[in-house]
Amino acid sequence: MFKSEVYIRRREELHKKIKSGIALFIGNIEASMNYPDNTYHFRQDSDFLYYFGLDMPGFTGYMDFDSGKDKIFGNDVDMDDIIWMGPQPTIKELALKCGISDTAPVNKLEDAVRDALSKKRKIHFLPPYRGETKMTLGKLLKENPCQMKTNASVDLIKAVISMRSIKEKVEIDEIEKAVDIAYEMHVTAMKMCKQGVREQDIFGMIEGIALAKGGGTSFPIILSTNGQTLHNHSHGNILSKGKMMVTDAGAETNLHYASDITRTTPVGGRFNEKQKNIYEIVLKANTEAIKATKPGMSNRDLHFMACTILTTELKALGLMKGDVDEAVAAGAHALFMPHGLGHMMGLDVHDMEALGENFIGYNEEVKRSEQFGTAFLRFALPYKPGHVFTVEPGCYFIPELIDKWKAEGKFKEFINYTKLDGYMSIGGIRIEDNVLITEKGHKLLGKPIPKTIKEVESVCS
Numbered sequence: 001m002f003k004s005e006v007y008i009r010r011r012e013e014l015h016k017k018i019k020s021g022i023a024l025f026i027g028n029i030e031a032s033m034n035y036p037d038n039t040y041h042f043r044q045d046s047d048f049l050y051y052f053g054l055d056m057p058g059f060t061g062y063m064d065f066d067s068g069k070d071k072i073f074g075n076d077v078d079m080d081d082i083i084w085m086g087p088q089p090t091i092k093e094l095a096l097k098c099g100i101s102d103t104a105p106v107n108k109l110e111d112a113v114r115d116a117l118s119k120k121r122k123i124h125f126l127p128p129y130r131g132e133t134k135m136t137l138g139k140l141l142k143e144n145p146c147q148m149k150t151n152a153s154v155d156l157i158k159a160v161i162s163m164r165s166i167k168e169k170v171e172i173d174e175i176e177k178a179v180d181i182a183y184e185m186h187v188t189a190m191k192m193c194k195q196g197v198r199e200q201d202i203f204g205m206i207e208g209i210a211l212a213k214g215g216g217t218s219f220p221i222i223l224s225t226n227g228q229t230l231h232n233h234s235h236g237n238i239l240s241k242g243k244m245m246v247t248d249a250g251a252e253t254n255l256h257y258a259s260d261i262t263r264t265t266p267v268g269g270r271f272n273e274k275q276k277n278i279y280e281i282v283l284k285a286n287t288e289a290i291k292a293t294k295p296g297m298s299n300r301d302l303h304f305m306a307c308t309i310l311t312t313e314l315k316a317l318g319l320m321k322g323d324v325d326e327a328v329a330a331g332a333h334a335l336f337m338p339h340g341l342g343h344m345m346g347l348d349v350h351d352m353e354a355l356g357e358n359f360i361g362y363n364e365e366v367k368r369s370e371q372f373g374t375a376f377l378r379f380a381l382p383y384k385p386g387h388v389f390t391v392e393p394g395c396y397f398i399p400e401l402i403d404k405w406k407a408e409g410k411f412k413e414f415i416n417y418t419k420l421d422g423y424m425s426i427g428g429i430r431i432e433d434n435v436l437i438t439e440k441g442h443k444l445l446g447k448p449i450p451k452t453i454k455e456v457e458s459v460c461s
């Protein structure tokens with residue numbers, strides 16, 4: 001974890017933002033896989049990590065906004081635990097690491113919450129996303145566990161988002177480390193991208209790199225020659241000539257900061273003409289969008305800029321037609337790019353998404369579009385220095401979607417359906433990088449990962 005000052009400072013800031021009541025930060029517990037003691041890899045709750053840093057199961061962070069005091073609830077291990085887990089630090093010792101001297105066993109939490117309830121104090125908590133946390137909160141607050149998400153504190157959500165959105169130097173350093181791990185993962189995947197190799201071989205190899213160099217992957221790896229399926233988590237294909245492999249994979253550092261990088265590689269390492277044509281379009285959207293990233297520019301503006309590049313270039317290639325601005329305004333480009341340009345990144349790869357996407361990326365003035373494609377944009381607001389974003393344009397040939405729109409005659413004034421047949425083997429191409437918004441512009445995070453045609457072909461050879 002970071003030095004205790006980091007967590008002390010963060011909690012002090014939160015105390016200034018929330019004036020009264022108490023807050024409960026329920027840390028995660030172990031999650032069973034197929035029987036109670038066989039558990040998934042433990043992942044601490046990101047908000048708990050942000051304010052308390054302790055990376056073990058079974059803790060609750062407690063903040064009292066009236067008295068200004070913080071407390072950790074958790075149990076010391078007993079002899080049985082020591083036999084199975086080895087000696088462990090005491091709760092007192094652990095709490096001091098995040099600058100808290102007041103601790104109590106978990107069974108005292110119920111008393112503390114009962115006391116707050118009896119005094120009708122506001123109890124702030126964030127929307128839970130795990131069943132166990134919903135049950136814990138429901139039991140403590142004597143409310144229906146299924147209501148815990150809707151009853152979460154909007155004031156606390158907004159305060160936490162305002163803090164976690166702006167990355168500190170120590171966090172940016174961590175994210176850069178995570179990108180550097182992704183560098184190793186992606187270069188390895190490119191080198192292995194050869195005819196006859198199984199997707200699973202590459203998947204396993206790069207997952208291993210994430211585990212060897214950090215805290216594992218920041219989300220389940222997407223690696224497939226069926227890249228037209230945006231989040232394809234099956235790795236059952238054998239690579240064959242003429243296909244392209246989409247690898248969307250990132251790592252977590254040991255402190256759980258994420259990277260999220262996508263590269264698309266032709267099987268065998270050499271692009272054919274059609275692959276080159278589409279790849280250059282996506283690359284242009286990626287590099288031009290990154291170039292334009294600066295404070296004040298909104299992620300929605302940047303999204304439409306990338307969509308306009310995509311549409312202009314697809315028109316030049318003959319796959320689209322008509323007026324480019326009209327096509328983009330109508331949403332015709334979404335046939336090829338049905339997702340948003342990017343999202344925030346930090347302790348979560350889709351940062352803070354558990355707190356509610358609309359709280360993060362939208363507000364009273366900026367509402368989410370209902371148009372197909374644009375509706376998936378996770379963040380529409382202006383960038384601020386300290387934001388970390390992904391920039392991830394793509395171009396996909398999704399047979400089911402193309403067939404549907406073609407049959408409906410949808411956007412036939414903007415799409416040359418007959419020309420698409422020759423491009424179906426491409427599947428999908430996505431190129432994703434991670435960018436920090438600085439005072440004057442932006443910084444591409446981490447060691448640059450090969451992405452021009454020349455660079456990719458050179459790595460593959």
Ligand code: GLY
Nearest residue numbers: 219248260392432
């Ligand atoms: N890794 C999923 C995404 O790019 O958002």
Ligand code: MN
Nearest residue numbers: 248260261432
């Ligand atoms: Mn990604």
Ligand code: MN
Nearest residue numbers: 260390392432
């Ligand atoms: Mn992403």
